[in-house]
Amino acid sequence: DTEVTQTPKHLVMGMTNKKSLKCEQHMGHRAMYWYKQKAKKPPELMFVYSYEKLSINESVPSRFSPECPNSSLLNLHLHALQPEDSALYLCASSPPASVETQYFGPGTRLLVL
Amino acid sequence: ELKVEQNPLFLSMQEGKNYTIYCNYSTTSDRLYWYRQDPGKSLESLFVLLSNGAVKQEGRLMASLDTKARLSTLHITAAVHDLSATYFCAAGQGPARQLTFGSGTQLTVLP
Numbered sequence: 001d002t003e004v005t006q007t008p009k010h011l012v013m014g015m016t017n018k019k020s021l022k023c024e025q026h027m028g029h030r031a032m033y034w035y036k037q038k039a040k041k042p043p044e045l046m047f048v049y050s051y052e053k054l055s056i057n058e059s060v061p062s063r064f065s066p067e068c069p070n071s072s073l074l075n076l077h078l079h080a081l082q083p084e085d086s087a088l089y090l091c092a093s094s095p096p097a098s099v100e101t102q103y104f105g106p107g108t109r110l111l112v113l
Numbered sequence: 114e115l116k117v118e119q120n121p122l123f124l125s126m127q128e129g130k131n132y133t134i135y136c137n138y139s140t141t142s143d144r145l146y147w148y149r150q151d152p153g154k155s156l157e158s159l160f161v162l163l164s165n166g167a168v169k170q171e172g173r174l175m176a177s178l179d180t181k182a183r184l185s186t187l188h189i190t191a192a193v194h195d196l197s198a199t200y201f202c203a204a205g206q207g208p209a210r211q212l213t214f215g216s217g218t219q220l221t222v223l224p
Contacts, residue, residue, distance in 0.1 A: 031210065042201055042214035043156070056211060090155060094210060099144045101158040102212060 003027075004105035006091050012111045015081060021108045023074040023091030029103070031096040032074040034066060037088045037107070049074060050096045081112045115140050115206050119215030126192045126222050134187040134218045136202035144205040145185045146212065147176050149198045156201065160187075192222045 004025045013019050023032065031050045035043035048056035049068040057066075063085075065077040074091055088109050092102040116139040126132050136145070144163050148156040160169045162178035162185060169176050173196065175188045185202055199219045203212040 033211070040217075040219075042203075042217050043212075045211050045213075048211055055208075096210070098210065099161065099163055099205070101146055101161050102210075103158070104148075104156040106155045 004091055004093055004103050006089075006105040006108050008108060009106065010109050010111075012113065013078065013081065014113055015083070017081075018077070018079045020078065021076040021089055021091075021110075023076075023093075023105055024072055025093040025103070025105075026072055027093060027103070028071075029093035029095050030071055031094050031098075032068065033092040033094075033102060034074070034076055035090040035092065035104075037090055039087075043090055047076075078110075081110075083112050086110055086112045115142060115204055115213045117202060117204050117213050117215040119202055119218055121218060122216055124218055124220045126189070126220065128193055128222055128224055129191050131191065132189050134189075134200055134202075134220075136185040136187070136215050138183050138185075138204040138213075140183075140206075141180075142183075142204035142206050145178050146203045146205065147185070147187055148201045148203065150201065150217075151198050159200075189220075192220075194222045194224060196220060197222045 007022045034046040037043040047066045052068045067075040088107045090107045091105040094102040118137045147159040160176040165180040167178045173190045178185045199217045201217045203214045
C-alpha cells in the first residue's frame, strides 16, 4: 500500500469557522509533511513531523495548527482563516532519514469565504 | 537558503519532438526529485536522483543529475499528448529531508 489519503477532498469555510484536515498513511513512514499550493505555483512546505514530533514549522501563522496523534495520522486544524489561505493543501509522507521520495496525498482544496 | 530555479516555465511542443527542462539549485543537495502534476491533481513521483552522473529513464522521460554544476535535466523524447502536465523538480536538504521545489514547467504537447 503506497497510498496517502486525505479528507475532505473539498472544504468551504467562513473566516470564523474551525475545521480540520486529515491525512493518513499506512506505509510505516515516520516523517509526514503539510504543504500549501496556490494555483499555478509550486508546493510550499508548512510543517514537518518526524516520529510524531514537530521538527519544522516554516513560520506558518498560528491560525494553522498541526497535530500528529500517531504514526499514521496527521491533522491540520484551521481557525480564523483568511481568504488568501484558499489553496490546495497537500500531505506527504516518507521514511525519515531516507532519500526515498515523498508520497503525496490527493490534497484538500480549501476555499475561505 | 536552498533555491531551485526551473526553466522554461511554459513549454509547447509538437508531438514527436524532443525537448529538455532544466533545473538549477543553489547549494549542496544530496538528492534531486522530479514530479508530475496533472491539473487539479496531486504530485506523482517520477524520478529520484542521488549521485553525480545519475541517469534514470522511464518511457519517453529521462532525468540526469550533475552535482558539480548543480543541474538536473528532464529530457522528453518524441513527445505525446499524454505527457501534457506540469513538471516540478525539487531538491532535498536537511535532517527532515524537506523539499524545495522549482517553479514548475507547464508542458503542453500539441498534435
